Amino acid sequence: MNNNTWIRTVSLTPPSLQDNTADADRLKADLQNQLQTDGIKTDFHLLKNLPELLRKWDYHVRCILFKDQGQWVLTGITHAEDARAVAGLAVDLGTTRVVLRLLELSTGETLAESSFDNPQIAIGPDILARILHTDTDGGLEENNRLITEGLNREILSLCGACGLEANDIYLMAVAGNTAMTHLFMGLNPRWIIREPYIPVVNVPGVVKAEDLGIRVNPSARVLVFPNVGSYFGGDLIAGILFSGMNTTEDTAILVDVGTNAEVVLGSRNWLIACAGAAGPALEGGVSRMGMMAGPGVIDKVAVNPDTYHFDIHAIEEQIPKGICGSGLIDLAAHLFLSGMVDIRGKLVPSVCGERLREKDGIQHLVLVPGKDSATGDDLTISQTDLDSLIRSKAAMFTILETITMSVGMSLSELSTFYVAGTFGCFIDPKSAISIGMIPDLPIDAYKPLGNSSLGGATLALTSSESVEEIDKIRDCITYLELNVNQEFMNRFSAAKFLPHTNTSLFPSVNVWA
């Protein structure tokens, strides 16, 4: 058995006249001995049922534990040989989408996964609208109720799908951005968006599921991932944990591109972080272009530089209906490499030829003609879209450059470049390098992490060592405020070219081109 899980099996000597230690203290003594600690707290609800459970199972039990600021807490017991799963629930608490993973705690095995749209979208699609809503009467409660009820519904259906009950969930770990975490806990996030941007709490630690209105086992505990501040949330801490960059000697970088670009640089010795929200250029962020990935959405594009033939791939091979972020980056890269856009990112009419259309005085490039598209309309990319993409990629590169320069390093020294989020899984690093969005590292230095927030939450439930790491990561991070000064703007201007005004930064792009 993996001794790093939250599960411990205990076979107690039953009480006798010679040893009449109380049930709870008898169990605790054995666990304290196993765990080499002198502080284990038994959940009060569990305490009430303990005598009957211990007798029913002949003092031979499996214990579910968790750790809260160094203090162990016993959240449940089952018969040691019970085949029924002892479940944990990892949650990625996204602003847009909430993802759940149900785990068997003793093995770490995934039992089921599901996701649902964050029901707070009814209040507002972005987090700012939701925070402002908490200033209205009952607004905080409504925000909180929507997410907890949504989770409770999803938990029931997720458990039902595996033949389990919500009662079988003893531990939870929840990672989200700072505002989402506040709304989930019913904490008022109003000071997060007002200078000097103060959360209610940085390290919520472990909270009773019951106190949060989450209907799982009444003794269950929830680890809420800590944040570094209003703009650097628990989702990022979970991402760092999942990447493992906090444990290696070499310096790595982690980038999470969502509505903001959040970046962490460091190693086992130090971590420095910044968020793109501090820079103005990512406002028309990459993810707002086109549409979310889904069937019929173009995710890969290649352009033959000799024939200008477009090789277009839509998800699930369906008739195309739009383009997502990774497709757009591919497209921009290939337009550039084939000469259809110039180094300023402008469409070149002489090369684009009949693919160009002008609408309201703005050039559009036809990607898929109406006869081949799902909508019947031409699928086009406009000069405005390209300009916006170039501002975003320039902002991204400038942020990456600024954070590495702040520690006296250059981007070429990075050993690993972790890309978090769904976006990161689909992006072709070669294309992103071609447009100068990310540095020109060897392709195998790029490691997509997938849903790293969910991954980190999963680790917290399956490895007790990971929970120790979480606070260490948080305490280790230095937060870098991005000062949008002249130097930053100069770097930003240089990065607004394809791939960059300083082409020596992108030697491989010249080779490909």
Next chain:
Amino acid sequence: MNNNTWIRTVSLTPPSLQDNTADADRLKADLQNQLQTDGIKTDFHLLKNLPELLRKWDYHVRCILFKDQGQWVLTGITHAEDARAVAGLAVDLGTTRVVLRLLELSTGETLAESSFDNPQIAIGPDILARILHTDTDGGLEENNRLITEGLNREILSLCGACGLEANDIYLMAVAGNTAMTHLFMGLNPRWIIREPYIPVVNVPGVVKAEDLGIRVNPSARVLVFPNVGSYFGGDLIAGILFSGMNTTEDTAILVDVGTNAEVVLGSRNWLIACAGAAGPALEGGVSRMGMMAGPGVIDKVAVNPDTYHFDIHAIEEQIPKGICGSGLIDLAAHLFLSGMVDIRGKLVPSVCGERLREKDGIQHLVLVPGKDSATGDDLTISQTDLDSLIRSKAAMFTILETITMSVGMSLSELSTFYVAGTFGCFIDPKSAISIGMIPDLPIDAYKPLGNSSLGGATLALTSSESVEEIDKIRDCITYLELNVNQEFMNRFSAAKFLPHTNTSLFPSVNVWA
């Protein structure tokens, strides 16, 4: 300010762009620094209100803390200069009577006290009946509801009397015997009375008042005194704490005479305890004779050995209506010293003269003739009453002898003899020595403690050091099972004489006689 209280004043530097630490973490960091600890947990309910409270009071606050297994918990904050009391509630959870003391936590000053009959008396006057009742459907819940509702009512009226609200109570400490403590916490005590006599828990630690159904501040915590076993409860641990016998170099003894006689012997180095319930002789215990102390109840008796005149004192100088334990011991002592009873405790007709009446073949001694009594009937003491008293005093002395002999000491080596309980306050040690109930120590070695259970609970609320002591005391106690073997019975038989067959144990009695 006394740095040993649970109150700490904090003046925080308000947040700024240069230091955007979250509110909870900012407060915690300052407290951790003051308390030299790295583990403080903020109550979740308090966390929700923290930002508004800190801003309202300009980050200048008084914090109410408590400690749970080495982990500090923040249970409340008020404005640092608020004149309103920050209250704590000490509770002596008696089987018969429940006593409450409301305290100002910052000074330890008593604000008010009150008491009420334990409403569980409706189920049964003794604890056994109540425990058996938990085997019936809803019996545990009824037991629990009666005591918690009784406490909630009394808390409201106690607070009202001081112009406070239940919400002003942030900390509680509750000391009671093991079974009462279980019923209070809603824990099933059924295994306490069944071999091998196992409580649900020995060390309940600190529990949320809310979890116990106690309506005080929603963030309040309750320290429930630990027990050593089914027959040695938190009331005794509180008594030891209150006496301070666990801190002195000299060996002392503590005796609590209630329905059982509970005895603790020891010093700062060791503690040994036993309870009279283990011996059969205290079944007709002292406290069951006569009546409880109250107006008109005889509490002091003196008999002139020359004139046989009875000098009788009734409480509040009212016309006598009965006799309480301390009066009975006085009476027995003086009857013996005046020769009206012999060394076997038998009434001597030739000396008692016309005070004797025979009823149903049993001799009765008239203490107060009907014309002078409140009832109009003669107040008498029968040979049966005396026999019962002598069995009780013999059992008491035998227990005291047995426990001191078990550590190779003699009773004469004891430096201090603490007498706990109301009974102990009124008893005249000289009388108790005269009948050989307690050892023949210098009179000033006897220290009545009053309600030591309430006293110990009070200490836990007013001194953080005391809370550290509680678990130390519990862990230090060796419990001595009283084996009612031939040796015990021999000692018991010898102690059934007045004062003892071995009169050299009671040199001063011979002098007085």
